[in-house]
Amino acid sequence: MSSGALLMMTVTEVVITAVTCYFFYKIVTIKPNPDSYFDNDEEER
């Protein structure tokens, strides 16, 4: 592979993989907000 292609691919894939893992890690580790257990239904506007 040319160095330009390798650099482009590596930087892009590392950044996207790292950001994806970061957000997914937060999803599985953040405890749910106790207030969030109210139903999301039937509120008068």
Add this chain to the structure above:
Amino acid sequence: MSKTESAGWGSRVGLILAMAGNAVGLGNFLRFPVQAIQNGGGAFIIPYLVCFLLMGIPLLFVEWSVGRFGGKFGNHSTPFILDSMDKRKIWKYIGVFGIFTNLAVAAYYCYLESWTLSYVWHSVAGTFGGKSQGEVAGFFGEYVSLSSWEPIIFWILCLLLNTWILSKGLSGGVEKAAKIGMPLLLLFGAFLAYKAVTIQAGHHGAIHDGLKGLDFLWSPKFDTIWEPKVWLAAAGQIFFTLSIGMGSIQCYASYVKKNEDVALNAMSAGWMNAFVEVVLGSAILIPISVGYLGIDGLKDLISDGGGLGLGFKTLPYLFEQWGGVLGVVAGVAWFGLLFFAGVTSSLAMGTPVMGFLQDEFNWKEKNAAWAFGLAVFLLGLPTVLFFNEGVFDEYDYWAGTVSLVLFAFVEIILFSWIFGMNKGWAEINRGADIKVPTIFKFIIKYVTPLFLGWVFFSSIPGIMDTIHHKSSNEKIDFFNNPIAIKIKIDEQQKVLETKKDFNADYLRLNYSDDLIVKNKKLNVSTYLLIKKQRSLLKMVDNNTLRSKEIQKEQKTILYKNVSRLFLLVLWLVIAALVYKASINRKKLNKSI
């Protein structure tokens, strides 16, 4: 009005996987890599990521928070979700697009999905074993020409599977399917990406290393980066890959509880889709194709049928080169991956339709699911029976392209300018598990609407061309005026001589050796003849064949016009149902 109080997501991970599954579709693997190589290679990722940040992520924030906001009032489909944001009646009819698009796209998408199911079966059964590349491509042609009942059987099976999963409800059906489908998709994708990039020249008939394909795809051509068409392609790719403008994100989000996060959820699902598309999607189709066919061979096949053609006509043949069990496993992994990508998306298309029937007409979940299945069957029948007449493409264009952009454009205007950015910003941040950078308030109010407006208005010339059947009319003109091609070919259909100085008509070769014929005399722009269609050149000397070709195009125009009428009637029927629902609401004194 709502009978869906008990419906909801079982877990946050399940919701994220379902949302990511909604976004991840066949386009992640078949469309993205082709777009990249046609628009600057590795440099394409720059406009792609800029569009993701300025258009994709803002629209995800908007659609998630709009959905959750509507859900507070017991609304789970866009007509009444949008209606809850502003008092004007027009919004519920704009929201019709959020049901129309899902139904119309599901109508052709489930057929596409059924091909993957059928090809999994044929990979296991060894149908492609011992066949030449041309025979494998021919198999696909016969398949979509309905030379047997098999495509219809697989299509019905696929519809029944979707309906059955939907009838099990959100957490019991859709979420479970996502929890099974998404991990398997990632597993199959990782396996194929590993096999693709480790292809070695000289092994199993490969002519290049798999890395040559990666090099071809990722080599940046920075000179293309300022071309508007590259930015339009990137914006289009971001748009369609994230399933924004469909109404399905709003529907899924309407089942999120009112103080639960949407900001982190939106980011997680959006980036997961980007991971599948960029990391896995770029590492399968192109490296395998270049490894066995070379760069020129790949270019030819892309001209012939794009990513879809490569995926169904070529890859089954290339997997056979790996031989025995590995070839079968690769075939199952590839079409299995496409199937899971497809089914998690088609399930998302069913949910808004079901939500509408349940909310407004008090239908039970199972009945609503079966009604969706029946509607998709009836609407999809023309795309199956008249695939070769262009009905499938016509549905895709109007429902799967134009409708999405139009709806998203109007939706973001509603959110940021009518509902109000301050209220909108509060919605995005309510219960947020991450701090959304304040810059997004500016982006959502100004940049994204301008960006979307640019995408939409730039598409208008193309829309006008499609309305007037430009492509078909050019073909007809071309065959009516064979004078446009003045060339000599030999028995092997090689071009021996071209006369560029022939009157006002000329022929030239472009970089991929396609033949572009321009008929200046008729002021017709271009008509493309790729290598494998050079027999068309002979056809112009044969009056019978020419008139057949003209009749074929005229027939295509007729079928396309009927399809448009069909889609228009569908939109009007949904609008009538929305009108009936609003009358019911008034009667029940529950109008919001």
